[in-house]
Amino acid sequence: MGKLIAAERQKEILKLLHDNGSVKIGQLAEQFQVSRETIRRDLSYLTEIGAAQRSHGGATSIYEFGTVPIETRINKDADIKTKLCEKALEFIPQTGVIYLDAGSTIVHMAKLLSQRSGCTIVTCSLSAANVLIGSDNTTIITGGQLNPGNMSAEGFQATNFINNLKVAVSFLGTNGFEQHKGPAVSDFSDAQTKQAIIPNSKLNVVIADSSKACASALIQYASWRDIDYFITDSNLPKPLYDSIREMTKVILVDL
Missing domain, CATH: 3.40.50.1360 (Rossmann fold)
Structure with missing residues (x-):
C-alpha cells in the first residue's frame, strides 16, 4: 500500500477498527509504511474526536463491530x-x-x-x-x-x-x-x-x-x-x- 495522507490513513484505520474491533500500532505502521510515532498520533487524534479508544499497544473501537445477519x-x-x-x-x-x-x-x-x-x-x-x-x-x-x-x-x-x-x-x-x-x-x-x-x-x-x-x-x-x-x-x-x-x-x- 502506498503512503496516504493523514486523513486518508485515519479513515482506513477506522475501517479496520470497525471490521476487527481493535488495531495494533506495529501492524498499522507496517501496513501503511509509516513510523510507529505517526500511528500513535493518528490513534491519539481518533481518540480525541471520540472515534476510538486507546488500548495497550493500539486502540479499540467504541462501536459494536460485525453485523448481525x-x-x-x-x-x-x-x-x-x-x-x-x-x-x-x-x-x-x-x-x-x-x-x-x-x-x-x-x-x-x-x-x-x-x-x-x-x-x-x-x-x-x-x-x-x-x-x-x-x-x-x-x-x-x-x-x-x-x-x-x-x-x-x-x-x-x-x-x-x-x-x-x-x-x-x-x-x-x-x-x-x-x-x-x-x-x-x-x-x-x-x-x-x-x-x-x-x-x-x-x-x-x-x-x-x-x-x-x-x-x-x-x-x-x-x-x-x-x-x-x-x-x-x-x-x-x-x-x-x-x-x-x-x-x-x-x-x-x-x-
Missing part, C-alpha cells in the same frame, strides 16, 4: 417494521421509479410492494429483490460487490449505476443515530451507496423504529435536513423528536 434483523420487531412501512406506502407515486435501500426494515417494504403491481423498483438489496420475485412489478438490481452482512450490492459498480438514476422516491434505513445529527450506518460502502441515491431522488424517506435512537453506528450518511420524511414509532423520546423535527418532517406511528 440480515435474516435475524428482518424477524426482529417485524410487526413494528411492517406498521412503519404501511405508513410509508402513502409516499408511493402513481408513476415514477421507487428505490429500495438495503436493510431489514426495507425488506418489509418490499413485502408490501410485492402485493402491488405495475411498479418499477430499483434496489441494491438482494433480500428485497428476492421478496419481489414473482410479483407483477419490474425489479432492477443495481449490481456491485456483495456485502454478505446486508445481502446488498455495494461499491463502485453500485454507486456508478445509482449516479445515473432519477427516481421519484427512495426508502432508506439506518443502523442507528445516537450521537449523530442524521441517519447513520456501520459500513462505509453502505454509507456511500445511500449517499449516492439521495441527490438523485425527488423524495427521500427514512424508515426506522425508535430503538435506533439508542443505537450507535459508525458513520452518518446524511443530515436530517437531507431527508424529506422520517417515519418512526411513537416511542421516540420527545426531546429527540423535537430536535429532529427542526430539520425534517417526522411522522410518528402509534403501535
